[in-house]
Amino acid sequence: MKQIFRRYARLFSVQLRTSFTLAVQYRFDFFIEGLLALLWLGITLVPLMVVFARRATVAGWSYPEALVVVGLFSVLKAVLDGAITPSLNHVVDGIRKGTLDFILLKPADAQFLVSTARFDPWRILDLFGSIAIVLYALRRLHHVPSVWEALTGCALFSVAILLIYSLWILVVSLSFRVVKVDNLSYLFMSIFDAGRWPIHVFKGALRVLFTVVFPLALMTTYPAQALLGHLSLAHALLAGAGGLLFAGCARWIWQRSLHAYTSASS
């Protein structure tokens, strides 16, 4: 067991090193993208500021509370853009060119290799900016999360990252069959955008959709609620279990898709 862990740790560090070497080589491009990400972070705050300039609460959320959700959303987005999307694009590209074969020929778990293929280190700017927003919002509320709240918040946030990652695995499994769909990551990001606001903004069927089918609620609203102390234990446990189940399903679908995979001709 320890042997396997050590092996994968070594692999992970080699993969990281590759991404860093690339990032240094194309540092100009990556830096610009990092700055642009910060700019977009600012832009997404604009609607919120306009709304709360005229209203005190929306769907039961006050400005700082909503800001926590937006902040957590942005942290998640930074993790997504920095650690998950680059690998996704790399893999989909590899499927199209047929170079994914080489990954499948290596004696290591394909899902691991595919997930750690590329990172974008400049998204750290994004990450810090978003965390700053969350901290600012908490300060405005004069709310310091208790240990319990902080723990559940972080735990749920980890579930959120796991969920996003599983969704991504599903997307890649899909692109095994529908090779030409290059802009799947674009679609993915757009659906993800709906998690920007507290989930209570959506009513009825849509809310169910975003809680159960695309579990956006789990990703941003629940962790925010946990941090603010508004989330019941039952809800938190349910969310955690749901997330783990989802991840298990994704892994199973990945294995099946790999089974049916046909590499690009010649």
Next chain:
Amino acid sequence: MIDVSSLSKIYRVHRRPPGVWAAMRSLVHRNYENVHALADVSFHIQPGERVGFLGPNGAGKTTALKILSGLLYPTSGKVTVGGFVPHERRVEFLRTITLVMGQKQQLMWDLPPSETFAMNRALFDLPKREADAVQNELVELLQVGPLLGKPCRQLSLGERMKCELVAALLHRPKVLFLDEPTIGLDVSMQAQLRDFIRRHNEATGATILLTSHYMADVAALCPRVVVIDKGHLIYDGDLKTLARRIRPEKRITLHFASVPAPGSLDRLGNCVARSDSQATLSVPAAQVTDAVRAALEQLPISDISVEDPPLEEIMREFLGGERENNGGKTPT
């Protein structure tokens, strides 16, 4: 080492005729047909053998290699490589084999080959000292030392191919699958690679499966060939025997000291090429000695050589003839 019995691979492909109307119709209704990439193929390869896979484009050679390396699942039939079932993709199996594709590369494009080597060493969990020794030996044999620090996109095709071979052999695999490794390379580079592959096989006893369109590759490297056409295995055996069976003739090339008398050539044999200074005759193998003696006696010869007919021609005829027979099998 490699055992294949009744291997078949069938693809379901959606075929759409061209045109806007057909395109719109295919939005609602799709026609699928079954493509038999491989049909009932069987062969056995001993450890240390060098075998060439021949056949026209789309014959199924690459499909066979991909099934043998575990990238594709066979539709039916039994396949074992080194005692393993390839598509189970066990770790020990993957350590035993390597696949090199001439049209794709595993080297990372924007980074120097040394980075890919480091990656592979981590992937195959190779202990540092051993891996260093193997890498240095390969680098020296292939003479790619000065290239290791340059990003791959700056290397020429031949240099990339050599580095690709180093990356593929770092883990000392016992079976090498080479899919058109010399494609696009210049003649001298092709010869270098062929030499390397043969010496590697002799030194390490690794089993080698090679597909190539260049008959020179196959002739130089593979004493045994397997010919596949439209998914069917139509020949498995010695290349020379096949050649002699298809074209049981030899080519005699005559260089003249002075222009020969008209008609004097035709008495000797079938003339396939001729100019004022030389001519090439096609003569049945049994009659070669007589023909040569007659030529030396009757014609003003300055140089003479006897060769087998070009392999390309033989293969073309073999495969063309097979097509006319509607894929009938020649007995091996």
Next chain:
Amino acid sequence: MKRMQQSSASRALSGVRRLLRAYPSLLRVGLADMLAYRAEFLVWILSMNMPLVMMALWTAVAADGPMGRFGQREFVAYYLGMLIVRILTGSWLVWELTMEIRRGTLAIRLLRPIHPLWAFSAMQLAAVPMRALVISPLIVVLYWIAGARLPMHDPERLAIVFASIAGAWLLLFLVMAIVGMLAAYIESALSVFDLWLGAQAILSGFLVPLELMPAWVARLARVLPFRYILGFPVETLIGLESETVALRELGIQWLFVATALAMTLLLWRKALRRFAAFGG
């Protein structure tokens, strides 16, 4: 001898004739291309959900009462209109152009007797029928929600709506052409376009109706081109403005289009020279 004495006018005329003959087949090729890439098209359509997300937010906000002129109905109408306009006028020219310049395949287009921009425009225009098909249910929903306001029975206003959408399409196309051509000069032309998109998100009424923004933002937006790509067509569609104001703004939109066209033609020649000298 006679051919060499052809005046430049008649040469231009034969060029136009050539274009008119070739354009229909270019459109047909574009349509076939669209059908071939229908999966990508579907994915693209499904990714257009930002207006719907904003709609959810603003209708929740308006649940307690209207914001300015916008009640819940108005917000739904506005963002449905935004979705319709966004789908109809969207274009991917900037990605295609930057890729062709970087890979050097633009050179192939230059060998053809038709100006590459015409060929590009045909490919983008060919996408419109399929998109119109897809948004027709949205238009039905829009009519059901805001029927009274829509200019269905007023031919003049309908004409303004169509003209504004056409102008928006053209303006976006030309802006993309200009930014795309920058790829001949700098590595990250797409980052420049990202900046444009960022400004557009705020200043075009895409995220927030311009009326609801602080007054200085709304004033700034009126003199910048962003609004005339998205916000303006939407406002004419759902009848937020009087006819006289709409006409005046239509004039401004087409002024922007004319300026963009002039810039495109000017920059094109320079960019080509640079492309020929340096490749991608």
